[in-house]
Amino acid sequence: MEKILFAFIVGGLICVIGQILMDGFRLTPAHTMVTLVVIGAIAGGLGLYEPLVKFAGAGATVPISSFGNSLVKGALKEAKDTGFIGVLTGIFEITSAGISSAILFGFLASVVFKPKG
Amino acid sequence: MLAGKQTWIFENKPCIISSATVGGPFEAKCTIKDDFDFLFGDLYCGEDSFEKAEIKMLEKACEIAMNKAELKNDDIQFFLSGDLINQIISSSFTARTLAIPYLGIYGACSTSMEGIALAALMVDTGFADYVMAATSSHNAASEKQYRYPTEYGAQKPPTAQWTVTGAGAVILSTEGKGPKVTSATIGKVIDNGISDPFNMGAAMAPAAADTIEKHFKETGLDFDYYDFIATGDLGRVGHKIVIDLLGQKGIHLPQDKFSDCGMMIYSPDQQVFAGGSGCACAAVMTYGHFFNKMRKGKIKRLLVIATGALLSPMSYQQNESIPSIAHAVSFEM
Numbered sequence: 179m180e181k182i183l184f185a186f187i188v189g190g191l192i193c194v195i196g197q198i199l200m201d202g203f204r205l206t207p208a209h210t211m212v213t214l215v216v217i218g219a220i221a222g223g224l225g226l227y228e229p230l231v232k233f234a235g236a237g238a239t240v241p242i243s244s245f246g247n248s249l250v251k252g253a254l255k256e257a258k259d260t261g262f263i264g265v266l267t268g269i270f271e272i273t274s275a276g277i278s279s280a281i282l283f284g285f286l287a288s289v290v291f292k293p294k295g
Numbered sequence: 296m297l298a299g300k301q302t303w304i305f306e307n308k309p310c311i312i313s314s315a316t317v318g319g320p321f322e323a324k325c326t327i328k329d330d331f332d333f334l335f336g337d338l339y340c341g342e343d344s345f346e347k348a349e350i351k352m353l354e355k356a357c358e359i360a361m362n363k364a365e366l367k368n369d370d371i372q373f374f375l376s377g378d379l380i381n382q383i384i385s386s387s388f389t390a391r392t393l394a395i396p397y398l399g400i401y402g403a404c405s406t407s408m409e410g411i412a413l414a415a416l417m418v419d420t421g422f423a424d425y426v427m428a429a430t431s432s433h434n435a436a437s438e439k440q441y442r443y444p445t446e447y448g449a450q451k452p453p454t455a456q457w458t459v460t461g462a463g464a465v466i467l468s469t470e471g472k473g474p475k476v477t478s479a480t481i482g483k484v485i486d487n488g489i490s491d492p493f494n495m496g497a498a499m500a501p502a503a504a505d506t507i508e509k510h511f512k513e514t515g516l517d518f519d520y521y522d523f524i525a526t527g528d529l530g531r532v533g534h535k536i537v538i539d540l541l542g543q544k545g546i547h548l549p550q551d552k553f554s555d556c557g558m559m560i561y562s563p564d565q566q567v568f569a570g571g572s573g574c575a576c577a578a579v580m581t582y583g584h585f586f587n588k589m590r591k592g593k594i595k596r597l598l599v600i601a602t603g604a605l606l607s608p609m610s611y612q613q614n615e616s617i618p619s620i621a622h623a624v625s626f627e628m
Contacts, residue, residue: 293446
Protein backbone atom coordinates (compact mmCIF):
# COMPACT_ATOMS: atom_id res chain seq x y z
CA MET A 179 0.00 0.00 0.00
CA GLU A 180 2.88 2.30 0.88
CA LYS A 181 4.45 1.63 -2.53
CA ILE A 182 1.32 2.82 -4.32
CA LEU A 183 1.26 6.00 -2.27
CA PHE A 184 4.90 6.80 -2.99
CA ALA A 185 4.40 6.03 -6.69
CA PHE A 186 1.47 8.44 -6.74
CA ILE A 187 3.36 11.21 -4.95
CA VAL A 188 6.62 10.94 -6.87
CA GLY A 189 4.92 10.54 -10.26
CA GLY A 190 2.70 13.49 -9.45
CA LEU A 191 5.62 15.67 -8.37
CA ILE A 192 7.50 14.97 -11.59
CA CYS A 193 4.37 16.09 -13.47
CA VAL A 194 4.16 19.20 -11.29
CA ILE A 195 7.72 20.04 -12.32
CA GLY A 196 6.62 19.66 -15.94
CA GLN A 197 3.60 21.93 -15.39
CA ILE A 198 5.80 24.57 -13.75
CA LEU A 199 8.15 24.42 -16.73
CA MET A 200 5.16 25.06 -19.03
CA ASP A 201 3.25 27.66 -17.01
CA GLY A 202 6.05 29.40 -15.12
CA PHE A 203 9.02 29.14 -17.42
CA ARG A 204 6.81 29.32 -20.53
CA LEU A 205 8.46 26.34 -22.22
CA THR A 206 6.59 24.74 -25.10
CA PRO A 207 5.33 21.16 -24.54
CA ALA A 208 8.18 19.90 -26.71
CA HIS A 209 10.82 21.82 -24.73
CA THR A 210 9.26 20.64 -21.46
CA MET A 211 9.43 17.01 -22.55
CA VAL A 212 13.05 17.36 -23.62
CA THR A 213 13.98 19.10 -20.36
CA LEU A 214 12.48 16.30 -18.31
CA VAL A 215 14.30 13.67 -20.37
CA VAL A 216 17.59 15.52 -19.91
CA ILE A 217 17.02 15.89 -16.15
CA GLY A 218 16.35 12.16 -16.00
CA ALA A 219 19.49 11.46 -18.02
CA ILE A 220 21.70 13.62 -15.81
CA ALA A 221 20.19 12.16 -12.65
CA GLY A 222 20.66 8.67 -14.08
CA GLY A 223 24.26 9.36 -14.99
CA LEU A 224 24.96 10.55 -11.44
CA GLY A 225 23.35 7.38 -10.07
CA LEU A 226 20.48 9.30 -8.49
CA TYR A 227 17.60 7.91 -10.55
CA GLU A 228 17.87 4.21 -9.61
CA PRO A 229 17.28 4.92 -5.88
CA LEU A 230 14.18 6.90 -6.91
CA VAL A 231 12.91 3.92 -8.91
CA LYS A 232 13.47 1.64 -5.90
CA PHE A 233 11.56 4.07 -3.71
CA ALA A 234 8.67 4.99 -5.97
CA GLY A 235 8.41 2.16 -8.50
CA ALA A 236 6.16 3.13 -11.40
CA GLY A 237 6.01 6.68 -10.09
CA ALA A 238 9.58 7.05 -11.33
CA THR A 239 9.54 4.71 -14.35
CA VAL A 240 6.33 5.91 -16.03
CA PRO A 241 7.12 9.66 -16.38
CA ILE A 242 9.31 10.60 -19.31
CA SER A 243 12.27 11.44 -17.08
CA SER A 244 12.89 7.71 -16.80
CA PHE A 245 13.47 7.62 -20.55
CA GLY A 246 16.50 9.83 -20.04
CA ASN A 247 17.66 7.56 -17.26
CA SER A 248 17.31 4.49 -19.52
CA LEU A 249 19.23 6.15 -22.34
CA VAL A 250 22.18 6.86 -20.06
CA LYS A 251 21.96 3.47 -18.36
CA GLY A 252 22.13 1.70 -21.72
CA ALA A 253 25.03 3.83 -22.93
CA LEU A 254 27.08 3.35 -19.77
CA LYS A 255 26.43 -0.40 -19.59
CA GLU A 256 27.57 -0.97 -23.17
CA ALA A 257 30.57 1.33 -22.70
CA LYS A 258 31.62 -0.72 -19.69
CA ASP A 259 31.37 -3.94 -21.72
CA THR A 260 32.79 -2.90 -25.11
CA GLY A 261 34.69 0.31 -24.54
CA PHE A 262 33.99 3.91 -25.56
CA ILE A 263 32.09 2.99 -28.74
CA GLY A 264 29.54 1.44 -26.39
CA VAL A 265 28.18 4.93 -25.64
CA LEU A 266 26.91 5.05 -29.25
CA THR A 267 25.91 1.40 -29.70
CA GLY A 268 24.23 1.00 -26.35
CA ILE A 269 22.28 4.22 -25.95
CA PHE A 270 19.03 2.79 -27.37
CA GLU A 271 19.54 -0.72 -25.94
CA ILE A 272 17.12 -0.45 -23.03
CA THR A 273 14.76 2.03 -24.65
CA SER A 274 14.35 0.16 -27.95
CA ALA A 275 11.28 -1.72 -26.72
CA GLY A 276 9.62 1.51 -25.67
CA ILE A 277 10.45 3.38 -28.88
CA SER A 278 9.39 0.52 -31.16
CA SER A 279 6.16 0.05 -29.23
CA ALA A 280 5.36 3.75 -29.43
CA ILE A 281 5.83 3.76 -33.19
CA LEU A 282 4.03 0.47 -33.80
CA PHE A 283 1.05 1.08 -31.54
CA GLY A 284 0.77 4.69 -32.60
CA PHE A 285 0.64 3.57 -36.19
CA LEU A 286 -1.90 0.82 -35.50
CA ALA A 287 -4.10 3.20 -33.52
CA SER A 288 -4.12 5.77 -36.31
CA VAL A 289 -4.82 3.13 -38.97
CA VAL A 290 -7.72 1.69 -36.99
CA PHE A 291 -9.19 4.85 -35.46
CA LYS A 292 -8.12 7.49 -38.03
CA PRO A 293 -7.78 10.27 -35.44
CA LYS A 294 -8.63 13.71 -36.74
CA GLY A 295 -9.01 17.08 -35.11
CA MET B 296 -11.20 63.07 -47.76
CA LEU B 297 -8.19 62.72 -45.52
CA ALA B 298 -8.66 63.82 -41.91
CA GLY B 299 -5.49 64.19 -39.91
CA LYS B 300 -2.82 61.67 -40.82
CA GLN B 301 -4.57 58.31 -41.01
CA THR B 302 -8.34 58.76 -41.19
CA TRP B 303 -10.58 58.74 -44.25
CA ILE B 304 -13.94 60.50 -44.09
CA PHE B 305 -16.19 59.04 -46.77
CA GLU B 306 -18.25 61.98 -47.96
CA ASN B 307 -20.29 59.90 -50.39
CA LYS B 308 -21.10 57.39 -47.64
CA PRO B 309 -20.66 54.05 -49.44
CA CYS B 310 -23.46 51.66 -48.55
CA ILE B 311 -23.25 48.04 -47.37
CA ILE B 312 -25.94 46.73 -49.73
CA SER B 313 -25.63 43.17 -48.54
CA SER B 314 -23.75 41.10 -45.99
CA ALA B 315 -23.51 37.39 -45.33
CA THR B 316 -22.04 35.33 -42.52
CA VAL B 317 -21.29 31.64 -42.32
CA GLY B 318 -20.25 29.55 -39.30
CA GLY B 319 -19.25 26.08 -38.15
CA PRO B 320 -20.80 23.60 -35.69
CA PHE B 321 -19.36 25.32 -32.63
CA GLU B 322 -20.71 28.67 -33.79
CA ALA B 323 -24.13 27.04 -34.15
CA LYS B 324 -24.27 27.19 -30.34
CA CYS B 325 -22.88 30.69 -29.86
CA THR B 326 -24.71 33.81 -28.70
CA ILE B 327 -25.30 35.11 -32.24
CA LYS B 328 -26.32 31.81 -33.84
CA ASP B 329 -29.49 33.34 -35.24
CA ASP B 330 -27.54 36.03 -37.08
CA PHE B 331 -25.75 33.56 -39.34
CA ASP B 332 -26.99 33.07 -42.90
CA PHE B 333 -25.61 29.54 -43.03
CA LEU B 334 -24.17 27.13 -40.49
CA PHE B 335 -22.13 24.08 -41.40
CA GLY B 336 -22.84 21.04 -39.23
CA ASP B 337 -19.38 19.57 -39.67
CA LEU B 338 -15.95 21.12 -39.17
CA TYR B 339 -14.81 19.70 -42.51
CA CYS B 340 -17.78 21.22 -44.37
CA GLY B 341 -17.85 17.98 -46.34
CA GLU B 342 -14.29 18.48 -47.58
CA ASP B 343 -11.07 16.44 -47.13
CA SER B 344 -9.13 19.03 -45.19
CA PHE B 345 -9.71 21.99 -42.92
CA GLU B 346 -8.10 24.33 -45.44
CA LYS B 347 -10.55 23.20 -48.13
CA ALA B 348 -13.35 23.63 -45.61
CA GLU B 349 -12.34 27.24 -45.03
CA ILE B 350 -12.38 27.89 -48.79
CA LYS B 351 -15.86 26.39 -48.95
CA MET B 352 -17.09 28.66 -46.14
CA LEU B 353 -15.64 31.76 -47.75
CA GLU B 354 -17.17 30.86 -51.12
CA LYS B 355 -20.51 30.26 -49.40
CA ALA B 356 -20.44 33.66 -47.69
CA CYS B 357 -19.62 35.41 -50.97
CA GLU B 358 -22.35 33.47 -52.80
CA ILE B 359 -25.00 34.38 -50.22
CA ALA B 360 -23.93 38.05 -50.23
CA MET B 361 -24.22 38.19 -54.02
CA ASN B 362 -27.61 36.43 -54.01
CA LYS B 363 -28.96 38.87 -51.43
CA ALA B 364 -27.81 41.82 -53.55
CA GLU B 365 -29.07 40.09 -56.72
CA LEU B 366 -25.68 40.60 -58.31
CA LYS B 367 -23.67 38.29 -60.51
CA ASN B 368 -19.89 37.89 -60.51
CA ASP B 369 -19.62 40.13 -63.57
CA ASP B 370 -21.41 42.98 -61.78
CA ILE B 371 -18.75 43.29 -59.09
CA GLN B 372 -15.61 45.18 -60.05
CA PHE B 373 -13.27 44.09 -57.26
CA PHE B 374 -12.97 41.38 -54.64
CA LEU B 375 -10.88 42.08 -51.55
CA SER B 376 -10.19 39.26 -49.17
CA GLY B 377 -7.74 37.95 -46.61
CA ASP B 378 -7.50 35.17 -44.06
CA LEU B 379 -5.10 33.49 -41.66
CA ILE B 380 -3.95 30.56 -43.78
CA ASN B 381 -0.42 30.75 -45.18
CA GLN B 382 -0.29 32.78 -48.38
CA ILE B 383 -4.00 33.59 -47.80
CA ILE B 384 -4.98 30.65 -49.98
CA SER B 385 -8.55 30.62 -48.68
CA SER B 386 -9.00 34.02 -50.30
CA SER B 387 -7.02 33.31 -53.45
CA PHE B 388 -8.77 30.02 -54.15
CA THR B 389 -12.13 31.67 -53.52
CA ALA B 390 -11.11 34.43 -55.93
CA ARG B 391 -10.35 31.70 -58.46
CA THR B 392 -13.95 30.49 -58.19
CA LEU B 393 -15.42 33.99 -58.26
CA ALA B 394 -13.35 35.19 -61.23
CA ILE B 395 -13.62 38.79 -60.01
CA PRO B 396 -10.50 41.04 -60.16
CA TYR B 397 -8.88 40.28 -56.83
CA LEU B 398 -6.77 42.07 -54.26
CA GLY B 399 -5.49 39.83 -51.50
CA ILE B 400 -5.01 41.60 -48.19
CA TYR B 401 -3.57 40.55 -44.88
CA GLY B 402 -4.35 42.10 -41.52
CA ALA B 403 -4.66 38.94 -39.47
CA CYS B 404 -7.80 39.36 -37.37
CA SER B 405 -8.17 43.00 -38.48
CA THR B 406 -8.79 41.94 -42.09
CA SER B 407 -12.57 42.45 -41.85
CA MET B 408 -12.23 46.19 -41.25
CA GLU B 409 -9.18 46.56 -43.51
CA GLY B 410 -11.27 45.08 -46.33
CA ILE B 411 -14.25 47.36 -45.70
CA ALA B 412 -12.01 50.44 -45.39
CA LEU B 413 -10.39 49.78 -48.77
CA ALA B 414 -13.67 48.78 -50.43
CA ALA B 415 -15.30 51.96 -49.12
CA LEU B 416 -12.39 54.00 -50.48
CA MET B 417 -12.86 52.51 -53.95
CA VAL B 418 -16.60 53.14 -53.98
CA ASP B 419 -16.42 56.59 -52.39
CA THR B 420 -13.89 57.83 -54.95
CA GLY B 421 -15.79 56.45 -57.91
CA PHE B 422 -13.17 53.84 -58.75
CA ALA B 423 -15.73 51.06 -58.45
CA ASP B 424 -19.50 50.65 -58.47
CA TYR B 425 -19.61 47.38 -56.54
CA VAL B 426 -16.86 45.96 -54.34
CA MET B 427 -17.04 42.75 -52.31
CA ALA B 428 -14.89 42.44 -49.19
CA ALA B 429 -14.61 39.15 -47.36
CA THR B 430 -12.61 37.25 -44.79
CA SER B 431 -12.58 33.86 -43.08
CA SER B 432 -10.93 31.77 -40.39
CA HIS B 433 -11.10 28.13 -39.32
CA ASN B 434 -10.32 26.91 -35.82
CA ALA B 435 -8.63 23.62 -36.71
CA ALA B 436 -6.72 25.05 -39.68
CA SER B 437 -5.37 27.92 -37.57
CA GLU B 438 -4.43 25.68 -34.69
CA LYS B 439 -2.56 23.40 -37.06
CA GLN B 440 -0.68 26.30 -38.57
CA TYR B 441 0.03 28.59 -35.65
CA ARG B 442 0.11 26.23 -32.69
CA TYR B 443 -0.49 22.45 -32.79
CA PRO B 444 -2.98 20.22 -34.64
CA THR B 445 -5.99 19.90 -32.36
CA GLU B 446 -5.64 16.12 -32.02
CA TYR B 447 -2.28 16.69 -30.31
CA GLY B 448 -4.25 17.80 -27.26
CA ALA B 449 -1.75 20.38 -26.02
CA GLN B 450 -2.67 22.39 -22.93
CA LYS B 451 -3.69 26.01 -23.27
CA PRO B 452 -3.39 28.76 -20.66
CA PRO B 453 -6.46 30.80 -19.65
CA THR B 454 -5.24 33.76 -21.75
CA ALA B 455 -5.54 31.73 -24.97
CA GLN B 456 -8.38 32.44 -27.40
CA TRP B 457 -10.59 30.35 -29.66
CA THR B 458 -10.35 30.96 -33.39
CA VAL B 459 -13.84 31.35 -34.84
CA THR B 460 -14.69 28.96 -37.66
CA GLY B 461 -16.57 31.14 -40.09
CA ALA B 462 -16.58 33.58 -42.96
CA GLY B 463 -18.12 36.95 -43.69
CA ALA B 464 -18.67 38.86 -46.94
CA VAL B 465 -20.06 42.34 -47.63
CA ILE B 466 -20.85 44.14 -50.86
CA LEU B 467 -20.46 47.91 -50.99
CA SER B 468 -21.99 50.28 -53.47
CA THR B 469 -22.75 53.98 -53.88
CA GLU B 470 -26.49 53.71 -53.20
CA GLY B 471 -28.54 51.45 -51.01
CA LYS B 472 -30.53 50.84 -47.87
CA GLY B 473 -27.97 49.26 -45.62
CA PRO B 474 -25.52 50.66 -43.07
CA LYS B 475 -23.30 53.35 -44.54
CA VAL B 476 -19.56 53.46 -44.07
CA THR B 477 -18.80 56.96 -42.84
CA SER B 478 -15.11 56.85 -41.92
CA ALA B 479 -12.11 54.61 -41.46
CA THR B 480 -8.96 55.06 -39.41
CA ILE B 481 -6.04 53.01 -40.70
CA GLY B 482 -3.87 51.70 -37.89
CA LYS B 483 -0.12 51.76 -37.45
CA VAL B 484 1.78 48.65 -36.40
CA ILE B 485 2.34 48.81 -32.64
CA ASP B 486 4.64 46.44 -30.76
CA ASN B 487 4.96 46.64 -26.99
CA GLY B 488 7.17 43.60 -26.69
CA ILE B 489 4.60 40.92 -25.85
CA SER B 490 5.80 37.65 -27.37
CA ASP B 491 3.37 35.03 -26.05
CA PRO B 492 1.14 33.71 -28.87
CA PHE B 493 -1.17 32.32 -26.19
CA ASN B 494 -1.85 35.88 -24.99
CA MET B 495 -2.71 37.83 -28.10
CA GLY B 496 -5.14 40.09 -26.27
CA ALA B 497 -2.29 41.71 -24.38
CA ALA B 498 -0.26 42.06 -27.58
CA MET B 499 -3.06 43.73 -29.54
CA ALA B 500 -4.49 46.04 -26.88
CA PRO B 501 -1.86 48.81 -27.43
CA ALA B 502 -2.65 48.87 -31.16
CA ALA B 503 -6.38 49.15 -30.43
CA ALA B 504 -5.79 51.97 -27.96
CA ASP B 505 -3.63 53.85 -30.47
CA THR B 506 -6.15 53.58 -33.32
CA ILE B 507 -9.09 54.50 -31.07
CA GLU B 508 -7.21 57.58 -29.86
CA LYS B 509 -6.32 58.63 -33.42
CA HIS B 510 -9.89 58.04 -34.63
CA PHE B 511 -11.50 60.33 -32.09
CA LYS B 512 -8.74 62.92 -32.43
CA GLU B 513 -8.87 63.06 -36.23
CA THR B 514 -12.66 62.89 -36.64
CA GLY B 515 -13.18 65.33 -33.77
CA LEU B 516 -16.10 63.24 -32.50
CA ASP B 517 -17.16 63.03 -28.86
CA PHE B 518 -16.50 59.80 -26.99
CA ASP B 519 -20.22 59.19 -26.60
CA TYR B 520 -21.03 59.81 -30.30
CA TYR B 521 -21.36 56.12 -31.09
CA ASP B 522 -24.20 53.93 -29.87
CA PHE B 523 -21.79 51.02 -29.67
CA ILE B 524 -18.04 50.54 -29.94
CA ALA B 525 -16.54 47.09 -30.33
CA THR B 526 -12.96 45.93 -30.67
CA GLY B 527 -12.32 42.83 -32.74
CA ASP B 528 -10.81 40.15 -30.59
CA LEU B 529 -8.99 41.50 -27.60
CA GLY B 530 -10.82 39.00 -25.41
CA ARG B 531 -11.38 39.36 -21.70
CA VAL B 532 -7.69 39.97 -21.02
CA GLY B 533 -7.10 42.49 -23.79
CA HIS B 534 -10.35 44.34 -23.11
CA LYS B 535 -9.29 45.18 -19.56
CA ILE B 536 -5.89 46.27 -20.81
CA VAL B 537 -7.27 48.56 -23.52
CA ILE B 538 -9.57 50.25 -21.00
CA ASP B 539 -6.49 50.95 -18.85
CA LEU B 540 -4.43 52.18 -21.80
CA LEU B 541 -7.22 54.46 -23.00
CA GLY B 542 -7.63 55.74 -19.45
CA GLN B 543 -3.95 56.69 -19.43
CA LYS B 544 -4.56 58.70 -22.60
CA GLY B 545 -7.48 60.44 -20.92
CA ILE B 546 -10.08 58.56 -22.98
CA HIS B 547 -13.00 57.12 -21.05
CA LEU B 548 -15.47 55.31 -23.27
CA PRO B 549 -18.93 54.62 -21.80
CA GLN B 550 -18.55 51.08 -20.38
CA ASP B 551 -22.03 49.88 -21.26
CA LYS B 552 -21.40 50.74 -24.91
CA PHE B 553 -17.85 49.45 -25.25
CA SER B 554 -17.18 45.76 -25.66
CA ASP B 555 -15.25 43.26 -27.73
CA CYS B 556 -16.44 40.85 -30.42
CA GLY B 557 -14.29 38.07 -28.96
CA MET B 558 -15.97 38.46 -25.58
CA MET B 559 -19.47 38.72 -27.01
CA ILE B 560 -19.52 35.90 -29.54
CA TYR B 561 -19.44 32.75 -27.45
CA SER B 562 -21.79 31.84 -24.61
CA PRO B 563 -20.43 31.28 -21.10
CA ASP B 564 -20.86 27.50 -21.30
CA GLN B 565 -18.66 27.30 -24.38
CA GLN B 566 -15.18 27.02 -22.90
CA VAL B 567 -13.20 29.45 -24.99
CA PHE B 568 -10.66 30.68 -22.43
CA ALA B 569 -10.32 34.45 -22.92
CA GLY B 570 -12.76 34.66 -25.84
CA GLY B 571 -13.08 34.27 -29.58
CA SER B 572 -10.53 35.41 -32.16
CA GLY B 573 -9.69 34.96 -35.83
CA CYS B 574 -10.62 37.02 -38.88
CA ALA B 575 -14.15 35.66 -38.72
CA CYS B 576 -14.69 36.88 -35.16
CA ALA B 577 -15.02 40.59 -35.93
CA ALA B 578 -16.48 39.70 -39.35
CA VAL B 579 -19.44 37.57 -38.23
CA MET B 580 -20.18 39.83 -35.25
CA THR B 581 -20.16 42.96 -37.42
CA TYR B 582 -21.53 41.71 -40.75
CA GLY B 583 -24.14 39.53 -39.03
CA HIS B 584 -25.10 40.67 -35.55
CA PHE B 585 -24.31 44.40 -35.56
CA PHE B 586 -25.58 45.07 -39.09
CA ASN B 587 -28.82 43.21 -38.27
CA LYS B 588 -29.24 45.43 -35.23
CA MET B 589 -28.59 48.50 -37.36
CA ARG B 590 -31.11 47.40 -39.97
CA LYS B 591 -33.68 46.96 -37.20
CA GLY B 592 -32.91 50.45 -35.92
CA LYS B 593 -31.41 49.30 -32.61
CA ILE B 594 -27.98 50.80 -33.34
CA LYS B 595 -27.59 53.97 -35.40
CA ARG B 596 -23.87 54.66 -35.06
CA LEU B 597 -21.34 51.88 -34.75
CA LEU B 598 -17.56 51.86 -34.47
CA VAL B 599 -15.70 48.61 -34.96
CA ILE B 600 -11.96 48.44 -34.27
CA ALA B 601 -10.74 45.11 -35.59
CA THR B 602 -7.40 44.05 -34.12
CA GLY B 603 -4.76 41.82 -35.67
CA ALA B 604 -1.63 40.13 -34.33
CA LEU B 605 0.91 40.19 -37.13
CA LEU B 606 3.06 37.26 -36.08
CA SER B 607 3.91 34.15 -38.03
CA PRO B 608 4.81 30.71 -36.64
CA MET B 609 8.35 31.44 -37.83
CA SER B 610 8.65 34.82 -36.14
CA TYR B 611 7.59 33.27 -32.86
CA GLN B 612 10.16 30.49 -33.20
CA GLN B 613 12.80 33.13 -33.80
CA ASN B 614 11.90 34.75 -30.47
CA GLU B 615 10.32 37.82 -31.99
CA SER B 616 7.60 39.75 -30.18
CA ILE B 617 4.12 40.20 -31.64
CA PRO B 618 3.56 43.41 -33.64
CA SER B 619 -0.13 44.27 -33.84
CA ILE B 620 -2.46 46.53 -35.76
CA ALA B 621 -6.00 47.84 -35.39
CA HIS B 622 -8.22 49.32 -38.09
CA ALA B 623 -11.34 51.26 -37.15
CA VAL B 624 -14.39 51.69 -39.39
CA SER B 625 -17.50 53.66 -38.50
CA PHE B 626 -20.96 52.77 -39.74
CA GLU B 627 -24.13 54.85 -39.62
CA MET B 628 -27.65 53.95 -40.53
